[in-house]
Each structure stands twice: as C-alpha cells, then as structure tokens.
Amino acid sequence: MMNLYEVARFLEAHDNYDILTHAYPDGDTLGSAFALSLALAQIGKKSRVITTGIPSSFKYLPKLDEQEFETQTVVSVDVAADSLLGSNMSQYIGKVDLCIDHHGSNTFTAKAKFVDKFAAANCEILYKLFQRMDVKITHDIANCLYTGISTDTGCFRYTNTTAETMRVAASLMDFGCDTAYINKAMFETKTKNKIMLERAVYDTMKYCADGKCAIIHTTLDMIEKLGIGDDEMEGLASIPRQIEGVLMGITMREKQKDFFKISVRTNENINASDFCAQFGGGGHPAAAGCTIEGDLKTVTEKLVKAAERFL
Amino acid sequence: MMNLYEVARFLEAHDNYDILTHAYPDGDTLGSAFALSLALAQIGKKSRVITTGIPSSFKYLPKLDEQEFETQTVVSVDVAADSLLGSNMSQYIGKVDLCIDHHGSNTFTAKAKFVDKFAAANCEILYKLFQRMDVKITHDIANCLYTGISTDTGCFRYTNTTAETMRVAASLMDFGCDTAYINKAMFETKTKNKIMLERAVYDTMKYCADGKCAIIHTTLDMIEKLGIGDDEMEGLASIPRQIEGVLMGITMREKQKDFFKISVRTNENINASDFCAQFGGGGHPAAAGCTIEGDLKTVTEKLVKAAERFL
Numbered sequence A, B: 001m002m003n004l005y006e007v008a009r010f011l012e013a014h015d016n017y018d019i020l021t022h023a024y025p026d027g028d029t030l031g032s033a034f035a036l037s038l039a040l041a042q043i044g045k046k047s048r049v050i051t052t053g054i055p056s057s058f059k060y061l062p063k064l065d066e067q068e069f070e071t072q073t074v075v076s077v078d079v080a081a082d083s084l085l086g087s088n089m090s091q092y093i094g095k096v097d098l099c100i101d102h103h104g105s106n107t108f109t110a111k112a113k114f115v116d117k118f119a120a121a122n123c124e125i126l127y128k129l130f131q132r133m134d135v136k137i138t139h140d141i142a143n144c145l146y147t148g149i150s151t152d153t154g155c156f157r158y159t160n161t162t163a164e165t166m167r168v169a170a171s172l173m174d175f176g177c178d179t180a181y182i183n184k185a186m187f188e189t190k191t192k193n194k195i196m197l198e199r200a201v202y203d204t205m206k207y208c209a210d211g212k213c214a215i216i217h218t219t220l221d222m223i224e225k226l227g228i229g230d231d232e233m234e235g236l237a238s239i240p241r242q243i244e245g246v247l248m249g250i251t252m253r254e255k256q257k258d259f260f261k262i263s264v265r266t267n268e269n270i271n272a273s274d275f276c277a278q279f280g281g282g283g284h285p286a287a288a289g290c291t292i293e294g295d296l297k298t299v300t301e302k303l304v305k306a307a308e309r310f311l
Helices: A004-013 A029-040 A087-092 A122-131 A140-150 A163-174 A177-185 A192-202 A221-228 A273-278 A296-310 B003-013 B027-042 B085-093 B122-131 B139-151 B165-173 B179-187 B194-201 B218-228 B272-278 B294-309
Strands: A015-018 A047-050 A075-078 A100-103 A112-115 A206-208 A213-218 A247-256 A261-264 A287-293 B017-019 B048-049 B075-078 B096-101 B113-117 B206-208 B213-218 B248-256 B259-266 B287-293
Touching: A004 A100, A004 A112, A004 A122, A015 A087, A029 A047, A029 A075, A029 A122, A029 A140, A029 B206, A047 A087, A075 B194, A087 B075, A100 A122, A122 A163, A140 A177, A163 B165, A192 A213, A192 A221, A192 B194, A206 A296, A213 A296, A213 B027, A221 A273, A247 A296, A273 A287, A273 A296, A287 A296, A296 B122, B003 B096, B003 B113, B017 B027, B017 B085, B027 B048, B027 B075, B027 B122, B027 B139, B048 B085, B096 B122, B122 B139, B122 B165, B139 B165, B139 B179, B194 B213, B194 B218, B206 B294, B213 B294, B218 B248, B248 B294, B259 B272, B259 B294, B272 B287, B272 B294, B287 B294
Parallel strands: A015 A047, A015 A075, A075 A100, A100 A112, A213 A247, B017 B048, B017 B075, B075 B096, B096 B113, B213 B248
Antiparallel strands: A206 A213, A247 A261, A261 A287, B206 B213, B248 B259, B259 B287
C-alpha cells in the first residue's frame, strides 16, 4: 500500500485521468471525484469523472467542462469492491491504476492503493492528500469535500466521526464552503413523495418482542399508488430503530411480487448480521440485510418469530 | 461588559454559587450549568444548579451531590431575559451577579455580563472560559459541553455553527466525550408517542400557494386521543418547512378550545416575522409565531389566505 505522500507524487507524475465513482453515487464518492478533478486541473492535468445517475440533490456540486483526451490513468474514489462499479464501468475492472478509499473491507482490484479505514469519509483523505500537493483548497473544492464528509457522517452524528473529522470540516469552513446551503439540501429537504411515503410507512409500524423490535414495510401496491421511484426509498431503514426502547428495527421492502428485501438496524450489541444469517443474509453488526420469499403476512410472521427468539 | 479573562478572575474570587438555567431547560443551559458546577468544584468552590423540570433525555448529564451552603454568588447561564427564568426562580430577578450568555438579544438584569453572540452555544463560551482558569476538561465536563454545543447547533447542521465551533467540539472529543451516546440520545431517539404524533400530524398536511406553503396542525382532540404530553410536542414546527419547494411552513397547535398557537418557519428571504405581525405576533426572520382565535376551519382559512397573499 502507498502512503499519502506517494499518492501525491503519483498524481503529479501521471496525466489524462478517468476518475471512477461507485454505482448509486452518494455525496462522498461524488464529492471525492469532483474535488480530485478540480485539484488535478490546478496542477495542469486533464480528467473526467465517470459516474452513473447523479441524484438531483447533488447537482450543485461544481463540475469541470468536458475535456478531450485519451485516457492514460484510471483512479477510483470511495469504491470498496469491483462489484460496486456501475454497469457502465465494467471495462475498467482490472485496469484501475490507483484506488483511494476509506472502507476497511476494501477488496477492489487496483495496481496501487491507499485505504485509510479511520477516515470518516473518503473526502477526509483527499483533504489531507491536497495538503501534500501544490493544490489550493478553493471554494469549489471545499464544497465538494464538505459534502462528502457531512453526508458520510450524517452531519457529524455517526460514530465514524473523529476529532480529526471535525478539524478537517473546520478548515473547509475557513475556506468558505457553503455549509448552510449544503446542510439544508442534504439534511433538511424532503420531497413531497418522501413525506407521503414516510406517512404511509408509519401506518405499517408494528412492535414485537415486548417493544424491543419494530417492523415497517412497503409493498409494490403502496409504491405504485404513491408513484414513487426507487431512489426515493433511501433512508427508510433508519426509521424503526430510532424509537425509544427499540433494539432492532426491521424494514421490509417488497421488490418483486412476494419477494422482500429485509434491512435490519440494531442498537446496543444486538448483532444484525447474526440475525440476517438465519435467512442467508449478512452485513455489519449494526446494519445487515437478507431477502425472504413469501407474501406480506407470511414474511412478517417469520420475522416476528425470529425476532422474539433472538431478543 | 466583562471580557473572558475577567470572568475567570471573578469566578476564582467568589464562592458559594447558585447557577441558574432558563425555564424549559435545553441541552445548552443544562450542559452549561452542570459543567460550570463541576469546574467550580475543581477550584474548591461550592455550587448548586437551580433549574426546573429536566427532560428525562438529559438525565445522563453528570451532577454533583447536593452541597450545604449559604448562597453568596448568583450566576446565570444561557438566560437571555428575566422573563425566561423559571417561576421557581423569581426571587433571583435583579440579584444575579454574573450573566454568561450567547444571545445577541440579551436583556437579562445582572451586575456583570459576558455575552458573545458569535458563539454557537453557551457551552462554547464555557470551554474557552475554562481554558483561562485552572480547570481540567474532565470526561464529565466534556460530556456537558458537547451536549450543549451539539444540541444548539442541531448537531453542527444549523447556520450558527462556525469553524471555531467545530474545533471546540474536536477538542471535547480529544477529551473523550461520549459522542456516540449523546448523539444517539439527542438526535436519533424518538418516543413511541412522538412517532404516533408525527404520523397523525403528517395526515393533516395541506399545501397552498402553489406548494410554496405547507400547513400542519394538532388539535386538543388529537392530543387527548394520543395521550401525549406538552413536552413531546417539540420539533413539530420543523416538519413542514423541510419539504422540497416549501418556502413557508406553518404549524397550528390548538392550546385551548378554539385558540391556536401558530409557529411559522421560512426559507430563502421569506420573512416569518412580517407574516406573523399581520396577526399581532413576531420573532426572527426565519422563525416566528403568533396566536389566532377561532375553530380549526376558520383559522386554517385565515392562514391560507394570508399565505397566498404573502408569497
């Protein structure tokens, strides 16, 4: 693995970059990609960002004009595994020169890597990288990096946030990033559809295991009636775990007729991954998933029984 | 007005403190009071915190054992006006020796004052104060101060958050404050009642002025049926303004039969205070209030008409 100083020298030594984000891009992968592109431009390098389906809420991120060049170097940002590249990026698999990431679980195939699992966001790594290069943190770069850091930390709320994260964010604020705009767009704006969806989902809330488990669901019928797209379904899984006394929150989403995608979020040493393993799934201790076939009633009953045994 | 150095010398020169919070105490006034009490104990001073009705979510804040002493010095923390003291503190009005606050609008009656309106939280002031005294930031003090700073900034999301705020929070994290516990308790926990209330309130959502205004309400009937206390009604007012495209969010709460308390929250240069002035109310540009008499239908119609004229 490279160290950050070596990454800086690598970027200075190469040119004509394709910068890859992961599929279903979020604030951290997009903020990283655009910030890197702007930084490379400052040192006279050409680059383009290769991504897929940027959610409209991220349209404010500053972008460079399209540049004509033949790709010589491929860099990925915030991509933890080959399978996480978009379907439009399959030709890059095995051809990535440098991978910059903050996922401890990183298995991405690349000729060189820099992975710092203690960084709350990939954008936190890039801030430190730019300090080791002849790159000025402009207003645009600060906006990109702040976006990545604030979104990956739930606005400094999640446990990945460190004192170092706070200090990097403070520096970005010194460089004039638009925290008011970004925080409002990222954390205080919901579409009307999202409000309708949350309302419908609240109506499905069930408690079991003496209130230690809460379950919500969406069905194909509900989604069709509400006219809601898949990209508006984000964030539902965090709803049931928020409730006082709930140790395990379960979200059931019907993806196809009688086929449910289950998301499990847990508090206080309840292992979500172990719970999901019973149904052939897995994940992290506090956030895991699985799929279960069956109609709403059958699948709910399976989960209730499993939860009551488990808790 | 004193400077911070003088405040530090004042606290060292006096003894036997009553520390006053404001009524309906929040994280910042409680965090300030308990932190000051712990700091004073370190330099050999006795103190007690005078407050009223600590919400159960703040029970984790570290408290000193009750001490016996005759009051010699009265200090208020985060109290902007005499009227904001609890009804159990009226005997202190006009007898406060030192007022430490961060409200630019401060009109509190005190013999000496330190007010810094650029501090995001009163606890941010106390952090800097303790650096000018022989006070060590213990784990307990760090927890108190982080609680005040995170709650008054919506976990670093509101526009009062500065680079300095982030750096103070970073230092508190260096001192080992329990950010995971505090953030979860403050920002990710809702009571079952709260969930029921939000669900009921979502069902009342109305849009007017081409979707630029959203209105929600609670009635005495709803609250009685749900069995919800007044302290669980916090935070409702932020719901309608969150919706994409909404410039003015109005929350109507029936406080007595046919008597509504109206909270108005606005975005992007829509002046909430001007809007409320039409009904004899007022407040800040982005957050204001008023009261209107009448039944639900009449009051709603009045607000809809006013909103359509105003936007």
